[in-house]
Amino acid sequence: MLAALLVLAFLGVWQAYTSIGGPGELILPSPLQIGEALIDDRDLLWDDFLVTATEVGLGVLCALVVGFVAAVALHRSPLLRRATYPLLVGSQAVPIVVLAPLLVFWLGFGLGPKLAIITIICFFPVAVTTLDALDRTDPDRRKLLRTLGASPRQVFWWAEAPAAAPAALSGARIAVAIAVIGAVLAEDSGSNSGLGHLLKQSNGQLETARAWAAVVVLAAFAVTLFYALVLAERRLLPWAARPGGSPR
Amino acid sequence: MLAALLVLAFLGVWQAYTSIGGPGELILPSPLQIGEALIDDRDLLWDDFLVTATEVGLGVLCALVVGFVAAVALHRSPLLRRATYPLLVGSQAVPIVVLAPLLVFWLGFGLGPKLAIITIICFFPVAVTTLDALDRTDPDRRKLLRTLGASPRQVFWWAEAPAAAPAALSGARIAVAIAVIGAVLAEDSGSNSGLGHLLKQSNGQLETARAWAAVVVLAAFAVTLFYALVLAERRLLPWAARPGGSPR
Amino acid sequence: GSKEDDIAGTPQTQKLTLMLDYFPNADHAGIYAAQASGAFAKVGLDVDIQTPSDPSAPLKLVEAGRADLAISYEPELLLARDKGAKLVAVGAIVNKPLTSLMALGKEKITRVEDLRGKTVGTAGIPYQAAYLKTILEEAGVPPEDVKTVDVGFNLVPAMISGKVDATLGAFWNYEGTQLQREKKDPDIIRMETVGVPTYDELVVVASEETTKDRGALVRRFFQALRQGTEQVRADPAAGVTPLLKANPDLDRGLQEAVVRKTLPVFFPADDEDPFGYMDPSQWRAYGRWMLDRGLITKEIDPTSLTNEFLPGAPIGNEREGLD
Amino acid sequence: MTTRSDAGAQTPTATGAPGGPGAVRLDGVAFAHRPRRGGPVPAVDGLSLHAAPGEVVALVGPSGCGKTTLLELVCGLVAPDAGTVAADPAVLMPQRDQLLPWLTALDNAALGPRLAGVGRDAARTAARPLFERFGLAGFEQARPDELSGGMRQRVAFLRTLLAGRPVLCLDEPFAALDALTREELRAWLAGALATEPRTVLLVTHDVEEAAVLADRVLVLSPRPARVIAEVAVDAPRPRTGTDPAVLEVRSAVLEALR
Amino acid sequence: MTTRSDAGAQTPTATGAPGGPGAVRLDGVAFAHRPRRGGPVPAVDGLSLHAAPGEVVALVGPSGCGKTTLLELVCGLVAPDAGTVAADPAVLMPQRDQLLPWLTALDNAALGPRLAGVGRDAARTAARPLFERFGLAGFEQARPDELSGGMRQRVAFLRTLLAGRPVLCLDEPFAALDALTREELRAWLAGALATEPRTVLLVTHDVEEAAVLADRVLVLSPRPARVIAEVAVDAPRPRTGTDPAVLEVRSAVLEALR
Numbered sequence A, B: 001m002l003a004a005l006l007v008l009a010f011l012g013v014w015q016a017y018t019s020i021g022g023p024g025e026l027i028l029p030s031p032l033q034i035g036e037a038l039i040d041d042r043d044l045l046w047d048d049f050l051v052t053a054t055e056v057g058l059g060v061l062c063a064l065v066v067g068f069v070a071a072v073a074l075h076r077s078p079l080l081r082r083a084t085y086p087l088l089v090g091s092q093a094v095p096i097v098v099l100a101p102l103l104v105f106w107l108g109f110g111l112g113p114k115l116a117i118i119t120i121i122c123f124f125p126v127a128v129t130t131l132d133a134l135d136r137t138d139p140d141r142r143k144l145l146r147t148l149g150a151s152p153r154q155v156f157w158w159a160e161a162p163a164a165a166p167a168a169l170s171g172a173r174i175a176v177a178i179a180v181i182g183a184v185l186a187e188d189s190g191s192n193s194g195l196g197h198l199l200k201q202s203n204g205q206l207e208t209a210r211a212w213a214a215v216v217v218l219a220a221f222a223v224t225l226f227y228a229l230v231l232a233e234r235r236l237l238p239w240a241a242r243p244g245g246s247p248r
Numbered sequence C: 001g002s003k004e005d006d007i008a009g010t011p012q013t014q015k016l017t018l019m020l021d022y023f024p025n026a027d028h029a030g031i032y033a034a035q036a037s038g039a040f041a042k043v044g045l046d047v048d049i050q051t052p053s054d055p056s057a058p059l060k061l062v063e064a065g066r067a068d069l070a071i072s073y074e075p076e077l078l079l080a081r082d083k084g085a086k087l088v089a090v091g092a093i094v095n096k097p098l099t100s101l102m103a104l105g106k107e108k109i110t111r112v113e114d115l116r117g118k119t120v121g122t123a124g125i126p127y128q129a130a131y132l133k134t135i136l137e138e139a140g141v142p143p144e145d146v147k148t149v150d151v152g153f154n155l156v157p158a159m160i161s162g163k164v165d166a167t168l169g170a171f172w173n174y175e176g177t178q179l180q181r182e183k184k185d186p187d188i189i190r191m192e193t194v195g196v197p198t199y200d201e202l203v204v205v206a207s208e209e210t211t212k213d214r215g216a217l218v219r220r221f222f223q224a225l226r227q228g229t230e231q232v233r234a235d236p237a238a239g240v241t242p243l244l245k246a247n248p249d250l251d252r253g254l255q256e257a258v259v260r261k262t263l264p265v266f267f268p269a270d271d272e273d274p275f276g277y278m279d280p281s282q283w284r285a286y287g288r289w290m291l292d293r294g295l296i297t298k299e300i301d302p303t304s305l306t307n308e309f310l311p312g313a314p315i316g317n318e319r320e321g322l323d
Numbered sequence D, E: 001m002t003t004r005s006d007a008g009a010q011t012p013t014a015t016g017a018p019g020g021p022g023a024v025r026l027d028g029v030a031f032a033h034r035p036r037r038g039g040p041v042p043a044v045d046g047l048s049l050h051a052a053p054g055e056v057v058a059l060v061g062p063s064g065c066g067k068t069t070l071l072e073l074v075c076g077l078v079a080p081d082a083g084t085v086a087a088d089p090a091v092l093m094p095q096r097d098q099l100l101p102w103l104t105a106l107d108n109a110a111l112g113p114r115l116a117g118v119g120r121d122a123a124r125t126a127a128r129p130l131f132e133r134f135g136l137a138g139f140e141q142a143r144p145d146e147l148s149g150g151m152r153q154r155v156a157f158l159r160t161l162l163a164g165r166p167v168l169c170l171d172e173p174f175a176a177l178d179a180l181t182r183e184e185l186r187a188w189l190a191g192a193l194a195t196e197p198r199t200v201l202l203v204t205h206d207v208e209e210a211a212v213l214a215d216r217v218l219v220l221s222p223r224p225a226r227v228i229a230e231v232a233v234d235a236p237r238p239r240t241g242t243d244p245a246v247l248e249v250r251s252a253v254l255e256a257l258r
């Protein structure tokens, strides 16, 4: 309740700021103008949302798989870690502008390069948090499982993976939140639809209210994905849930 | 040693790929061409690097502070969490294109908007990992400290903060790795120097090898920052270091 | 170029990937009109229109063979050729510079001289920085009297927020129309009027290989594109409809206004010239300017452009070569 | 003395008890754990316990009967579902030592003074002699995971003593120690309490230990815990396990437990 | 039987001992911990220990002398710096229970069979009767942090028994249990070993417990651990704490410890 009031207050201040000066609606529309755009352009937003949602959904899946697999591989093999971890870190410094033509060359103009871009952007938080958590596994726990007859694979599944799961899910939540912006960047090239495309077109046409409406949809989508993972965590890792049960 | 060989093999494959076909040097130069550009343009790269390094350094500092403070605040106040956490998540979905004009309006063309962009991009992993780790503090530890007479603030500094520190540093390492690309995005507007600016210019002039040389410098910088934090963690949190001591 | 094929005996449909220079907009109205009216299909082309990640990507992807044709800019093409790219301009779709110096009415910048002591926003493109220098020199304004700042693609917002007094890089047909519609009363100075040699802002680019082996493809493309562009000229309102249909996020009012304004430069100034005609002597002059400014390293090559695939153009380049 | 009744907030305890610092008073207290699945688990029910300042009360009872829960109630870490809890500031020595992994053994022991505002060096100086007294010399700089089980327990014991609170809640303080070390620590504790009395609630499975150290031994029922017998130990101190009075108390308690 | 000598890899143990499954043989073993700061801490030095299959050997010694380290050597979790360790597959019951927080109490107990490839339901079915036998009925679905200290220890004990390995290394298995429960479990263990013999290395601080359960009691020196006395227990089973032979062993061991 109080939380809703705080959010309303935030919107109120914004509205007031735009009406008494502010940078003008071409740069920052008021919440009411954005709301209007949301309603007027709902068909357009919905169609583009479906496109972007598909990209994000598939991209996040790829990113999670790549992130987890990378973390496990680097955790298992110190050699691999020394050789490839710096490259993975470095991959985060490669801007889309130099990457995009290469991806188009390799993967064509379809969904391929978009998924690749989302994956490159999103796998990293998952890989880092998961790897760190795997490294932090209590060595005594590993020892215990070995005396109980566990193979290295079993040690992983019974002790290391569950212990690393909460941190991995922190990484996954970061990933889903930034996947949306990843899709926007990915739609820079080779797309004729999607919220990112809409956003840039609207921005280019000074339809700023519509651009912000697209931002609102994107943000709502990111928040939804984020909290969906919070809920999933409660179900998947009941033992890790805080007794207080306060939402993350 | 073996790791160095693996990296060399990677470069070798790349070199071979570019010489027997590949997408052409306008899209993907060979390692040798990039190396040449690194040497030929070293003065240019160095000057621009200094600019970008300043932005990244200050931006990362801001991001770390904002991320930690946000995590602590949301951890302390469930009300604040309900009201603002979704907004923080949503902030990750706001693309630079709509943000940049606003930041320029507020902060002009100087360092201000660049720090703001880097902060917005980088605070998030820090905030999420730190908040999650704070939430996961063992309640028994909290209880113990209270019976020892600790105030809530002392419980935080003596029990919660150290317990959350390793996860927070995971987040910080993600943050420094992506700060570099944040600077590149930030230099898209309102800058006349910096590696991002150089990269954009070189790319626009089809000086692809120089653009990739800038990418190499950026990546090396990201990797350096990342491993600097790994070393810092060993010093700051000796109790959290793995006995094996394998590099993270 | 190969001359064996002609359009009359239309063979089976061929796929053609066309990369735009930027997001779809009014400059591309003729392309979408050709697409929608079936002009491309009639010449046996199945055109796949793609947008690039940044304006340099189309040339790279044509060079790499991932796109058959790309829309680019004359200066960009000359830069690419200077870098050794085997690319050729095969026709213009806008025959004049669009890049302009622009300022909001309230800034009272109507002449280049008015820039003295002002801040100019640029898109961070080196040859446009050279434009600014050229026009300032031409007007006798010392370049150090003008502050420049690279605002990326935020030219219009930078003006609106009052952080720059003028910009160099916005298109008179697009941003100019936009600002007029927003009642910002822009003052626009076109480059070719203040000392920059004229050039073809938007050109269609193909690889040398394509011009050698698949000239018919290009020829058919231009034939259809002329039909599409003529439909737009005949009825601009109806002409932009296909563009809007394909890109529902575009605003009809704005795009139609832009198209009306751009119509004159969609066609060569001289009616004698075929659609898409590029004037080699103008190219030569512009190339020399680029060389003088240190933007390129050598005189441009006559094979940088060819008009041989244009509708109504004689086969071959003999009409008026560069030399 | 702070009073907490049902539905009271889980505030830390405060000082200032009538009748001297160290009084503990539980009246008709009930508490049930609420596990994540399944119904509530009543751990304490209708339990009353009064300890005068300076008194040593031993609590014995079957495993899982609610002893740890009882100490948490006394320390104000959980609020009772019914009844009232009034206790002076109490420090808990938990069953699992709960040493902080980021502090050295010495700093763990000196935690109480540090939290009370004593400077780092002063706190360490205060802890060091006891460290040696307890056979931990040479391990001041060791991290908790570099200590043996019994060493950890001794550090935790030290931390509890140094916290300087009027009430000590000791949850099996000597369970991980060998017979000799245990006896030594017991003797030390008895001596320390003689010179500087504190109220002690001692949970132990070692009935002999209870008889040697306590003024009174309370026998608790199986879950939920209630006091089912109270045995006073009327023997002069220092006592040993072979004193007749101690043996007598021992058999009385064992009898009550059965 | 797997042999590990100095600098040997820390491989898990393997089966196939000459002389029946369950033999343990340590000869002149030395091991020093290497803490993060400071020099090495010798925990075991020149220690030899032979246990025949089916034998129950109790280990007593002062806190911190190296008992836990010794069990880790036997289980192959650390490699000796010198000497040889040869032991059949041994399962460890650690001093701190190490229950897995993501498994229920029942699943923790049934972990050994699960790891050996037994299906979930079959493993649970195998564990359930013992669960009840050990007074844990009703807590099958509880998570470890919802159990009392003694309940956790019982679950860990159960997990160790169910692992089905020829050698059991028990590190203070009953330290957190009250006298009655402890006696019950002891009796149960003695009975179980009688019907199905296993080699047991029992670390305990309770000398009586050592005397009641073991065939032999080894007394270890203070750190670094060496065997300083060996007391054989020649009394028929079942024994109780008041058997004269047990009392005799008890005082002999206490004497050796002093």
Ligand SMILES: Nc1ncnc2c1ncn2[C@@H]1O[C@H](COP(=O)(O)OP(=O)(O)OP(=O)(O)O)[C@@H](O)[C@H]1O
Binding pocket: D033, D034, D035, D041, D042, D043, D062, D063, D064, D065, D066, D067, D068, D069, D070, D095, D223, E139, E145, E146, E147, E148, E149, E150, E151, E176, E178
């Ligand atoms: N956090 C919890 N959630 C749910 N149930 C709990 C929790 N803590 C304890 N219990 C239950 O409460 C009962 C009493 O636990 P408590 O720890 O007080 O026992 P105890 O007397 O200390 O036992 P022990 O001697 O074995 O340590 C037990 O049945 C236990 O399962």
Ligand SMILES: Nc1ncnc2c1ncn2[C@@H]1O[C@H](COP(=O)(O)OP(=O)(O)OP(=O)(O)O)[C@@H](O)[C@H]1O
Binding pocket: D139, D145, D146, D147, D148, D149, D150, D151, D176, E033, E034, E035, E041, E042, E043, E061, E062, E063, E064, E065, E066, E067, E068, E069, E070, E095, E223
């Ligand atoms: N991981 C470690 N790093 C460094 N030193 C250690 C480590 N583990 C144990 N030690 C040291 O080795 C010695 C023996 O430890 P160990 O745990 O084997 O003793 P213990 O006989 O089991 O004692 P207790 O009865 O108190 O459990 C101790 O002095 C301890 O400080």
Ligand SMILES: [Mg+2]
Binding pocket: D067, D068, D069, D095, D171, E148, E149, E150
């Ligand atoms: Mg307890």
Ligand SMILES: [Mg+2]
Binding pocket: D148, D149, D150, E067, E068, E069, E095, E171
């Ligand atoms: Mg031990």
